[in-house]
Amino acid sequence: MKIYNSLTDKLEEFKPIEEGKIKMYVCGPTVYNYVHIGNMRPAITFDMVYNYFKYLGYDVKYASNFTDVNPKIINAAKELGITEREVADKFIEAYLNDLKSFNCGEIDYRPRVINHMEDIYNFITKLIEKDMAYVVDGDVYFRVSKVKDYGMLSNQDIEELRSGARVEVDEKKESPLDFALWRRTEDGEQFESPWGMGIPGWHTECVVMINSIFGSKIDIHGGGVDLKFPHHENEIAQSVALNDNYLANYWMHNGHINLDGEKMSKSLGNFILAKDFIKEHDANTVKLALFKTHYRLPLNFTDEVFKEAKVLDEKIYNALKQANLVIQVNSLNVGELKEDKKINEIMDEDFNTPNLITYLIDLIKDLNVALRNNSNIEEIYDKIMLVNQILGLKYDLYVMSEEDKELYSKWLDYRKNKDFNKADELRTILAERNIL
Ligand SMILES: [Zn+2]
Incomplete structure (x- = not known):
């Protein structure tokens, strides 16, 4: 089969790393709020991808994470007056409910960052040892200039990126493109590390979870197109630095969702929450509407x-x-x-x-x-x-009892013999049972 690979911008013949097996990872939500319908597109898209691979007979393992350690969660905890863990638990539960109401199937792994902190320390330590990352005042940054092909996924020229980026006054990076693997913090939830108290960077969290679950390279990495840069580009950079590979052989990106012609986004205030949307439209309708457009298109x-x-x-x-x-x-x-x-x-x-x-x-x-x-x-x-x-379309089809079957064949007989009064009586009963 052919898959459009965002990494090479080509339609490529799909070949799994190990015959008959597929390892797939899709970036999940940052659990600080209810997700909007745009966030459901990757969930529904990759649910379909997963189903199709299973239909083809592959032994496919699918992981999608919860970003549950993040500055957005620290802010939400403050706003809501609860702990970061309570925020994460609350919105993980809400998201799982959304998935259920949209009829997305079960997957193999739903890792949380909080359970991979040890792996994150080890990962960052290795990058520092290789001189691919450096520590400044409790922060750890990735040295982008040491990675060849940076910008490959998002098709951006590194020089252009560099001139477009700027170092904020309070940042201590060597170069504007360098990104934080670990950030010192004195505010909200923080973790002890060899570099002091802080929290890990989002781009590191995903790579580490992938490596921990699957090893250094997977077959398919998916996510929304807006994650290509910087998130996925930076995941790739770390994998190139540490494992000398692009983390996944195939990168798949679903297009975004426009609401009446405008991009749906939380920051634009232009969004519908998934949990509200599903009250108006059932899961089959949403899926049929979504799948009528190819996943890569807006x-x-x-x-x-x-x-x-x-x-x-x-x-x-x-x-x-x-x-x-x-x-x-x-x-x-x-x-x-x-x-x-x-x-x-x-x-x-x-x-x-x-x-x-x-x-x-x-x-x-x-x-x-x-x-x-x-x-x-x-x-x-x-x-x-x-x-x-x-x-992933589901239809509740009635399972008939023996009695139902008898009634139904009687109804057919009455109709055949043009005994319409009796046929009508039975018709009412059968309709009440949702058989007709
Ligand atoms: Zn991710």
Whole structure:
């Protein structure tokens, strides 16, 4: 399959480090507040990526972190009048609830920085020993000038970056591009280290968690496009310095979300919280709306997009509901199909979900025809279920009891014999049970 690699800006054939296995890491939220709907895009996108790899039969391990040691958390603790740990716990729980309400599946690892402090000290110490980092007055900085290819991911020229950056008056860096691996602090939550009391830098936290969980290199590193610089660029720089690799073979970035044409961001005050959004729109609708745009492209959130997605969601549900009924009444064999070549053909092109949705729409049409003709229902139903499994779409389909089945076949008989009064009575009962 082909994946667009942000590192090389090319569509590349995907080859895992170890055959049949995939190690994947996606930057998770800084847990100081409720996340907005823009933050859900990477969660939903990489949930789909994870599902597709599993569909392909890979043994895939997926980690996404909580940034729970961060100056933003220290500020939130002050504002809320609780401890930093209480802030982190509160918003980790809130985020996990968001994931659940958006029907994102379980993943393999959800590391927290707080559990990797020892690894962070060791990591920074090694960088200092290699002369890739230096200590100034309790801060530790990374020496960007010693890394070749800096700026490779974000396609920025190091000289241009340097002239654009400036050293703040209170900073003690050798060069404006150097970034903090450890920062001295006397304010809020702080940790003891060989360099004094302080907290680790965000860019270091992610690399350390990746190295701790997976080792020095992974297959896929993902995140939102706004993390390319400086966050991901600086993750790569540290990995080049210490392990002589780009941390991941494939870097994947999802596009951002615009709200009525403007970029959604907390700092712009232009955002909708995920927990509020899901009250108005269910998870399937949100996913169908999101996946209609390729993950790399920016996505414009408008009422129109969601109205369309809602209509499609209802069409899918109605067809599946009807098929589910016929399948159960006739004891048709479903769930046998494990692969549909057409799905592979579409998704092997860098997870082309817009085309997968077009295919899904065709399958729904086919299913409706199959239901009318009473033929080939199982195969089409199975194909739809495979698409749903990859996109993370969930439909509550009724499981009929023996009594339900009897009522249903009686209803069919009454209709056949044109006994409409009795048929109507049964119809009401079946509708109440959400069978019809
Ligand atoms: Zn990260």
